[in-house]
Amino acid sequence: MTPAARVQAAIELLDEIIVAARTAGPAADTLIGRWFKTRRYAGSKDRRAVRELVYRAIRRSGTPPASGRAAMLGLAGDDPDLAALFDGSAHGPSPRQEGEAASPAAVAPQWLDGRFDPLLDGDAIAALLARAPLDLRVNRLKGDREQAGAALPDAQPAPLSPIGLRLPEGWRVEESDAWATGLVEVQDEGSQLLSLACEAAPGQLVLDLCAGAGGKTLALAAEMANQGRLIACDTDRARLSRMPPRLARAGVTIVEPRLLDGGREREALADLRGSADVVLVDAPCSGTGTWRRNPETRWRLTPERLARLVTLQAHLMDLAAELVRPGGTLVYAVCSLLAEEGRGQAEQFSARSWLVPETLPMTAGQVAGSGRILGPAHDGTDGFFVARWRAPC
């Protein structure tokens, strides 16, 4: 493909991504993968270049652009080499018309102004779109950080997590023996830290209420030395079904996956009432803390969706509180840095619950109300809010 044809390809892909964002369609990565499957003429360099253009344009637009072409023209406004490719050559974009609109640059949709945690200034919010590192969690069931480091000589110890390693950008860890044998798992350092903040221990009954495909479940199982009971729940069957192969690779046998029916979770968890040593609520959220990995989720978030998420988070925290045994621990986490999903949510829960807020066993991040926030600017991690409570004995 010529450089101009790559620009035209990025424009067409962006058009699909914009429609998908509006209609709750597939994620950008899925659409990019599909697009290239039907265009075998595109080589690996073309794919890399087109993907890079698409993601640069997405990162630059806080709100959905009017079209892929407007997004790419916006990008070209900051990049004369890119602007020169709007030359009308074969398979490339047509020249820019007099007065043709280009998308404005923005970090976040305007309606989110004033809704981030007060600890975040403009630079900290902009850092949510910086490039994410490739972090690995060492699976203590299979070995320690020294052994994993020896197996992956390009990896460095991660700065904050005692079980973290960091690989240079572009490393294909899934092709390594260390990954195939379950010695390491890809996981952001912030996620590692909040799994450790649960202080799950061998022999306990631990409940991962929003387990998804098991990212934190795997980390909790390792902390439990694969001893005890670990109930992994979710309402999304497809996500839960991605967990078993990960458990097998990691050598985890204590997990009991449990599919929940949204709104009827209480019935499905009645047998565990008042009995869990630890309940982790890694709640569904706006994902503002993971924009650096999924920048197009900014285009999917609406005030109505955010309000629904905040209500669901409160519901899940109340449910979790009923499952904790006297003396047990509840940990609430979101990969969001919006105050209403983080410190605001925690404050309201503390005001209505009999559980008592507790200091987190964590020094990374910054104190935010009764919890802590972690973020790319301050900690080099994805953005998280995390807080912890104890049920009185």
Ligand SMILES: C[S@@+](CC[C@H](N)C(=O)[O-])C[C@H]1O[C@@H](n2cnc3c(N)ncnc32)[C@H](O)[C@@H]1O
């Ligand atoms: C932030 S994700 C969890 C990520 C996961 N813990 C991990 O570490 O990979 C939130 C999860 O909550 C699930 N969820 C949504 N509503 C739920 C509900 N009512 N009960 C339990 N889980 C729910 C979603 O399907 C999603 O998988």
